[in-house]
Amino acid sequence: MKLITQPVIPTIRFKNHSVKVFTFFIIISTLFSSTIFAQKKQKPNVIFIYADDLGYGDLSSYGATKISTPNIDRLAKEGLKFTNAHTTSGTCTPSRYALMTGNYPWRKKGTGVLPGNASLIIPIDKITLPQVFQNAGYKTGAVGKWHLGLGSPGKDINWNKSLQVGPNEVGFDYAYFFPATSDRVPTVFIENHNIVGYDKEDPIEVNYKEKVGKEPTGKENPELLKLQSSPDHGHNNTIVNGIGRIGFMSGGKQARWADEEIAHVFLSKAEQFIEENQKNPFFLYFSLNDIHVPRMPSTEFKGKSKMGLRGDVILQMDWTVGEILKKLKALDLEENTLVIFSSDNGPVLDDGYADKAVELAAGHKPAGVLRGGKYSAFEGGSRVPWLARWPEVIKPGTVSNALICQIDLLSSFAKFFQQKIEDTDATDSFVVMDALIGKDKIGRESIVKQGGALSFTKGNWKYIEPNNNEPFNKLTGTELGNDSKPQLYDLSKDLGEKTNLAGQYPNKVKLMAEELAKIKEAGGSR
Incomplete structure (x- = not known):
């Protein structure tokens, strides 16, 4: 796409001065509008919506018949559906590491599934996906699940002080998130560097080796649980909101969230970021909690799917995507906004809580025709849904079998913005921008x-x-x-x-x- 910076006004002779002035302004206005349009196309807003544990067969646009996801399906109807799209890994932390850094996670130790008190595993001296957008003049925001660690390596996190090393330090201007997963402590929201609702009179302590404080645990007090843990999964430590978690936590009672509010809170913060940055190009990394365990949807979605809590949170996830699309339309942003929807790894039914996901699947196949699922080397572990809509560029109803991977977003957007990436950065990320917008049917050669x-x-x-x-x-x-x-x-x-x-x-x-x-x-x- 060529950016027009200096419109050339043709010389035209007029007999009537008023006609000359009027026509001159029409020409100026038209060319100025074209210039702005070209600039917009050069810098589209980008929203990457990242579902958690969503399988290749979990959406009706990918063949699901027992559940309907009309809002997400809109992205396929109005944009591009990929059938050969991948994460780098069958679990969440390594997939997210690859997305942010452009490096295969298996090259670096410590990039497996992290506890909630892990140090930041993204290097702060290397290029990251959000920094590519920052360098292009974008405002960048991260809302939702983080699970890439906080704080400097080798140092314990002090939850009672400002948390100085996290999403902001790797390229996000704004961040509203929880540290790891919703089944791990600490169960708190963090806005930029500070825990939301923190009370200094109730200090927070987190430990993944031994119990801290005197609060009940799922192992000691199973009668207090509103959602029972599956045996041997480890979700039987400190009870928060009637649910046993992985790890131990004490304090911070005022700051703890209820699972039923997570989707609404994250959506609200994502919409707020879009509204506040609507006049500037922005990149929003919207990392959903759904459909990760513990699956605990808000009341309006409980029982709605007839497939149990897992089905209910799929519907909640679909609603969330619909609300984002509504917000873009209301702000007149949808034409020049690239919306990408994908998942961090394949599906899993029983992942630690007795929520009857297996019993109530009712013939639904989360991985579709694929073998395996989350944790697996088979395709079900890492071949994921991937939908993209950009009305100004992507042809509606397109289906592509191009081989693409989330690790390639970094280099693809760097090339799109004409940025140079150092040879030692993003070593496994390739430029496949044409494939990402449906212009190339091949994509990367291998993965x-x-x-x-x-x-x-x-x-x-x-x-x-x-x-x-x-x-x-x-x-x-x-x-x-x-x-x-x-x-x-x-x-x-x-x-x-x-x-x-x-x-x-x-x-x-x-x-x-x-x-x-x-x-x-x-x-x-x-």
Whole structure:
């Protein structure tokens, strides 16, 4: 897209002075409007809506028949639906790390699923996705789940002072979030550097090794729980809002949120950010709590899906997306706003609470035709829904099978804004902007993903590295994709990864294993 900065006014001779003046202003007005339009197209507002634990088959636009998601489906009807879109990982923290840094998380230790008192794992001296937007003159905001750590490495977090190292330090002008996941302590909202509603007379202490304070736990007082924990998952520590959490917490009673309010609070803050920045280009990272456990929707959605609490929070999530679309329309922002909707990893039904998600699925297949789910090296772990709407650019009703990954957003937008990325930054992120807006049907050439094992996909072929880890997660009922022998699948004919072709194509296995090894060795430079 070419940006017009100096409109050229043609010389026109007029017999009538009034006609000359009138026509002159018409020309000026028209060219000025064109200039502004071009500038807008160069700098669209961007909203990235990140669902949590949403599967490839959880949306009606992706084939779900037991539940309807009309607001999210609008993005497909009015924009672009991807069928070959991926996270880098089968779990949340590593996927989010890759999104923010442009680096494969398996290259760095400590990027697994974090506790609520972990240090920040995003380097503050490297380029990040929000910094790309900041460098382009955008206002940047993060609202929702964070789960990338807070504070400096090696230092314990003091929850009773201003939290100085977090989203703001890696590129967000504004941040309203909770530290980890809603099933982990501390169960508080943080706005920029401060805990919302903090009372210095009730100091907060957080511990993931031993109990602190005298508050009841799910293990000691199960009779106090309004949502029972599944056995052996670890959701039986400090009880907050009638729900046992992972980890121990004391104090901060005034600051603690109720699960039923989370979706509304985050939506309110997201809408506020949009309203306050409507006259400037903005980037909003809207990281939803839904549909992560504990699934506890607001009252208006309880029982609405007839699929239990998991179905109810899917409907709440869909409503949230609808409200964002309404806000854009009300502010006359929808034409020049790119809205992207995706998920951080694949689905899981029983992930720590006895909410009858398995029993009430009623034939619903969260991963659709895919094998595996959250935590898995199979496609169900990391092939996710991805929808994009940008009315000024993206053709409505487009479907793309281009291979894309969330890790590529950083380099793609940097190129879009004509920014140079250092060779040691965003080493695994590639420029696929044309694919992201439906102009290219190929995308990236290959991708490495992590679940129970590392996998390497190139074209239609997928190779899963052999390993000796457990093949099945008994707690969640998920196939992890681990096998002591190499696995090879032709995804063009076998998207469900039912037939291992490694024995039939030993040369293909050898070549893909060698290429994966080279990618692993090449870390650290672009």
